[in-house]
Amino acid sequence: MLALSKVNSSNATFIETKTMKLLKKPLTLTGQLVYKAPDYLQKKIVSPTASTYTISGQQVKAEEFNKESREFSLDESILLQALVESLRATLAGDLDTLKDFYEVSVSGTTKSWALDLEPIDDDIKLYIRTIKIMGQNTSISRIETLESNSDHSVMTINGVTEAPNQP
Amino acid sequence: MFMSKNSRNKILTIWGVIIIVCAGYIYSQVNIVTDVSQFMPAAGSKQDQLLLNQLNSGVTPRLILIALEGKDKGLLSKMSRNYAAKLRDSRLFYRIDNGENLIDKNERTLLKKYRYLLDTNTNQSTFTVPNLEVEFRQRLNELSSPTSTFNKQSLREDPTNAFLNLIMALTQSRGNKTKRGLWFSKDGHRALLLAETIAPGYALEKQQLVINTLKESFSELRQDKKGIQLHISGPSVFAVNSSNSIRTETQILSSIASAAILLITILAFRSVRVVISSALPLASAIIVATSCVGLVFGEIHGITLAFGITLLGVAIDYPIHVFSHLTNDSTVISNIRKIWPTLRLGILTTMVAYLAMISPGFSGLAQLGLFAMTGLMVAAIITRWILPALMPDTWAPNHNIHRAWLEHILMAPSKGRILAAIAIALAAIVILWQHDSPVWEENLTALSPIPKKAIALDHQLRSDIGASGVNHLLVISTDHLEETLEKSEQLTKALQALIDSRTISGYDMASKYLPSRKTQTERQNHLPTEPDLRSALNRAIESLPFDATQFEPFIRAVAQARTLPPLQLSDLSGTSTGIRVSSLIFSNNNQWIAIVPLSGLKQEEKILSWLSAQNNPNLSYLNITAASNRLINNYRSAAFDRIKWSSILILVVLIIGLRSFKQVGLAILPVLLAIILDVLIILLGFGERLTLFHLVALLLVFGIGIDYSLFFSRTNEAKHKRLQTAYALCVCALSTFTVFGILAFSNTPVLAYLGKTVALGVVLCFFSAMLLSQRQSNPNTSNDQITTNDHVPT
Numbered sequence: 017m018l019a020l021s022k023v024n025s026s027n028a029t030f031i032e033t034k035t036m037k038l039l040k041k042p043l044t045l046t047g048q049l050v051y052k053a054p055d056y057l058q059k060k061i062v063s064p065t066a067s068t069y070t071i072s073g074q075q076v077k078a079e080e081f082n083k084e085s086r087e088f089s090l091d092e093s094i095l096l097q098a099l100v101e102s103l104r105a106t107l108a109g110d111l112d113t114l115k116d117f118y119e120v121s122v123s124g125t126t127k128s129w130a131l132d133l134e135p136i137d138d139d140i141k142l143y144i145r146t147i148k149i150m151g152q153n154t155s156i157s158r159i160e161t162l163e164s165n166s167d168h169s170v171m172t173i174n175g176v177t178e179a180p181n182q183p
Numbered sequence: 184m185f186m187s188k189n190s191r192n193k194i195l196t197i198w199g200v201i202i203i204v205c206a207g208y209i210y211s212q213v214n215i216v217t218d219v220s221q222f223m224p225a226a227g228s229k230q231d232q233l234l235l236n237q238l239n240s241g242v243t244p245r246l247i248l249i250a251l252e253g254k255d256k257g258l259l260s261k262m263s264r265n266y267a268a269k270l271r272d273s274r275l276f277y278r279i280d281n282g283e284n285l286i287d288k289n290e291r292t293l294l295k296k297y298r299y300l301l302d303t304n305t306n307q308s309t310f311t312v313p314n315l316e317v318e319f320r321q322r323l324n325e326l327s328s329p330t331s332t333f334n335k336q337s338l339r340e341d342p343t344n345a346f347l348n349l350i351m352a353l354t355q356s357r358g359n360k361t362k363r364g365l366w367f368s369k370d371g372h373r374a375l376l377l378a379e380t381i382a383p384g385y386a387l388e389k390q391q392l393v394i395n396t397l398k399e400s401f402s403e404l405r406q407d408k409k410g411i412q413l414h415i416s417g418p419s420v421f422a423v424n425s426s427n428s429i430r431t432e433t434q435i436l437s438s439i440a441s442a443a444i445l446l447i448t449i450l451a452f453r454s455v456r457v458v459i460s461s462a463l464p465l466a467s468a469i470i471v472a473t474s475c476v477g478l479v480f481g482e483i484h485g486i487t488l489a490f491g492i493t494l495l496g497v498a499i500d501y502p503i504h505v506f507s508h509l510t511n512d513s514t515v516i517s518n519i520r521k522i523w524p525t526l527r528l529g530i531l532t533t534m535v536a537y538l539a540m541i542s543p544g545f546s547g548l549a550q551l552g553l554f555a556m557t558g559l560m561v562a563a564i565i566t567r568w569i570l571p572a573l574m575p576d577t578w579a580p581n582h583n584i585h586r587a588w589l590e591h592i593l594m595a596p597s598k599g600r601i602l603a604a605i606a607i608a609l610a611a612i613v614i615l616w617q618h619d620s621p622v623w624e625e626n627l628t629a630l631s632p633i634p635k636k637a638i639a640l641d642h643q644l645r646s647d648i649g650a651s652g653v654n655h656l657l658v659i660s661t662d663h664l665e666e667t668l669e670k671s672e673q674l675t676k677a678l679q680a681l682i683d684s685r686t687i688s689g690y691d692m693a694s695k696y697l698p699s700r701k702t703q704t705e706r707q708n709h710l711p712t713e714p715d716l717r718s719a720l721n722r723a724i725e726s727l728p729f730d731a732t733q734f735e736p737f738i739r740a741v742a743q744a745r746t747l748p749p750l751q752l753s754d755l756s757g758t759s760t761g762i763r764v765s766s767l768i769f770s771n772n773n774q775w776i777a778i779v780p781l782s783g784l785k786q787e788e789k790i791l792s793w794l795s796a797q798n799n800p801n802l803s804y805l806n807i808t809a810a811s812n813r814l815i816n817n818y819r820s821a822a823f824d825r826i827k828w829s830s831i832l833i834l835v836v837l838i839i840g841l842r843s844f845k846q847v848g849l850a851i852l853p854v855l856l857a858i859i860l861d862v863l864i865i866l867l868g869f870g871e872r873l874t875l876f877h878l879v880a881l882l883l884v885f886g887i888g889i890d891y892s893l894f895f896s897r898t899n900e901a902k903h904k905r906l907q908t909a910y911a912l913c914v915c916a917l918s919t920f921t922v923f924g925i926l927a928f929s930n931t932p933v934l935a936y937l938g939k940t941v942a943l944g945v946v947l948c949f950f951s952a953m954l955l956s957q958r959q960s961n962p963n964t965s966n967d968q969i970t971t972n973d974h975v976p977t
């Protein structure tokens with residue numbers, strides 16, 4: 017976790033597989049993730065349709081396929097904030113913020129570690145059961161999300177390029 | 184003539200009982216109301232009724248604009264949420280909008296149930312295979328979104344997003360800019376909230392409670408966040424603040440004035456007994472008049488009380504006239520009897536002036552007239568019968584001070600003066616006639632006691648929040664609720680054309696939230712049967728990865744919507760949508776009236792030509808500001824009309840009382856001269872225009888002036904008596920001038936107008952009555968007159 021806080025910015029590609037009851041077969045998304053310390057995060061989905069979500073501080077910009085782009089604040093939804101922090105606070109190595117939303121248990125070694133996140137807030141528990149984040153050294157390699165209705169998603173992250181914090 | 188101890192006690196006891204009974208009645212039964220509408224004329228036209236309805240119970244007077252100002256946007260957002268939540272808990276508001284999602288669980292359930300009947304998108308193609316396929320494809324795209332974790336559940340029952348569209352339409356038409364999910368000013372320094380109070384705008388006590396709650400809740404939340412400031416504005420905030428400042432100011436000014444009167448009476452009569460007794464007629468008059476109005480009208484209006492007491496101010500003079508005429512050589516009672524005919528004529532004349540105010544159409548004026556009349560009558564009775572009972576048998580004020588100048592003026596020849604007075608009066612009338620700038624104040628805001636700074640803040644907040652008060656309205660009225668809703672719906676296209684041509688930027692309408700029964704039934708007819716929907720759904724998702732079995736809730740919801748009874752106004756009661764709807768459509772005198780507030784209207788003539796093009800007998804247009812100005816002006820001219828009638832009555836009373844046209848002319852001339860000069864000085868000297876308040880003030884000037892004139896004309900008296908009269912009138916004029924002169928310094932325009940007009944008028948009346956008073960040179964006519972009157976049984 018501490019090692020993560022030394023990263024200033026990172027770029028990566030991802031593949032995300034969402035399995036849900038509504039669909040007969042899983043939905044697979046591919047795209048890029050961009051992180052800039054301390055609080056900038058962008059998820060750019062390339063396929064099946066292009067959408068970009070950019071978060072800077074509390075401000076969210078959503079540019080979705082076939083829709084007008086909209087802006088809103090994470091303050092509006094504790095659910096969304098919790099979801100964003102699971103990734104952003106982890107990337108920032110900010111354990112305090114993670115603990116605002118989740119019971120955090122850490123396992124493994126610095127080289128190969130895993131975070132288990134269990135939501136604290138009842139509102140969030142309605143939707144998310146656990147989020148498991150796995151990583152090597154200063155980068156995240158895999159995020160498994162188990163939703164309360166048993167839908168689940170797996171995101172694998174590859175080709176991470178990192179720039180360390182300037183001293 | 185002496186009064187026995189026994190009859191003295193009897194009189195005092197009766198009086199005491201009456202006062203106690205009246206005071207008890209007022210305390211337990213008489214409500215002081217502040218509803219301005221009662222002071223308006225009974226609305227004649229439908230439009231006026233609607234206007235009054237809007238002014239009283241419409242939404243605009245109940246809106247309070249709130250801004251939280253600070254530098255830290257995060258802190259402001261948090262504060263906005265917490266503050267809104269706290270205010271919602273207070274139960275003082277129908278709604279607190281700050282941009283958050285405001286529709287609660289029960290209302291969501293209701294709206295969800297009715298979504299296919301309420302959603303404007305429900306039409307014959309909604310549930311066709313191609314349309315469903317488009318919808319499902321879009322939903323599939325949306326499943327990629329990170330937020331799908333939270334909202335995909337609703338997809339099972341609402342794959343066409345009917346509910347979402349409905350909620351968006353309901354909340355969007357509230358027409359405000361959202362930033363970061365909350366309302367903010369453009370520069371981001373002010374988080375904005377809009378509160379709609381449950382209490383009507385005119386209920387000042389309740390509004391005061393609201394304002395206190397706003398301030399207290401804010402300071403409780405702020406505690407450690409000193410960087411944030413609270414600003415509030417709105418019609419009720421203005422009303423409460425100005426009523427508070429008027430109250431404070433009135434208290435200060437009236438304490439100063441009472442002290443001044445006390446000082447003057449002490450100096451003039453040097454007797455504590457006299458000073459105390461001189462307050463009794465006025466005090467008793469107020470108490471009895473209040474209960475009398477309460478008895479007749481069931482309540483008394485705050486304005487009646489305020490202006491009524493002002494008009495009764497003339498009663499302060501009555502005991503002064505009496506005391507000044509007391510002498511050591513005869514009893515108090517016989518002295519009072521001597522001046523009683525003159526005093527009685529003065530009182531009767533003034534009462535007649537107020538009588539004209541009583542007319543069936545104007546409840547407010549009628550109250551005022553009744554109040555002033557009964558008050559004067561009581562003051563007269565107290566002066567005539569109670570005061571002697573309180574005095575020693577014989578008493579006289581100390582008249583030692585030599586007033587050579589008075590004597591000089593009183594004894595000077597008079598014929599030239601009367602001609603001069605007539606000439607001055609005519610000249611003044613000519614000047615008034617030639618005066619080209621308007622005489623009457625048409626712009627009511629000129630009377631507004633609201634500080635400029637507060638108005639600037641209000642403009643700022645209104646433009647920030649995009650809530651320009653409802654001023655321009657379209658009005659649709661028919662005999663039935665459904666018909667009014669249907670007529671509203673038929674206007675939708677024409678209104679959209681107005682938006683497209685940028686004549687207006689938007690509008691609000693009840694049928695947006697509550698479609699007519701007819702429209703709801705039509706939409707219902709577009710809903711497919713269960714088997715049809717099932718097969719359409721299956722075909723729509725054939726090429727998509729959706730699992731058809733997951734959409735049973737959707738099929739059930741459509742099936743249920745097919746058999747729902749259309750949503751009615753009563754179903755919405757207690758919901759935020761219901762509150763909105765009932766402010767936009769309501770019944771008034773067996774009519775169902777829908778109002779359509781127009782926003783962003785710049786060129787009124789465009790709406791007027793649009794309106795005539797519509798050629799719709801159920802449709803009309805109302806500009807609230809213009810209409811209320813017109814209403815007040817009607818009111819003024821009606822009041823003016825009354826004054827004409829009262830002048831005629833006054834002449835009749837004076838002719839009966841004085842039995843001589845010449846005497847009547849001489850009694851009236853000084854007062855007319857004074858009033859004409861008073862008006863001239865107000866218009867030209869102060870550069871003001873006349874209002875209703877000036878009229879009330881001039882009425883009081885008349886009442887006071889006619890007393891001066893009658894007393895100065897008591898020509899049957901010996902020289903020393905005339906000096907006594909002059910002395911009494913000096914004291915009267917000085918005290919009245921002092922009281923109203925103090926009022927003239929008020930910051931509240933209404934009080935200042937009243938003060939200036941009366942103070943000036945009294946001085947003018949005093950001098951013109953004194954200079955024009957009759958001389959002993961022709962004692963015959965009047966001497967007989969007064970002597971005769973002296974023996975009229977009283």
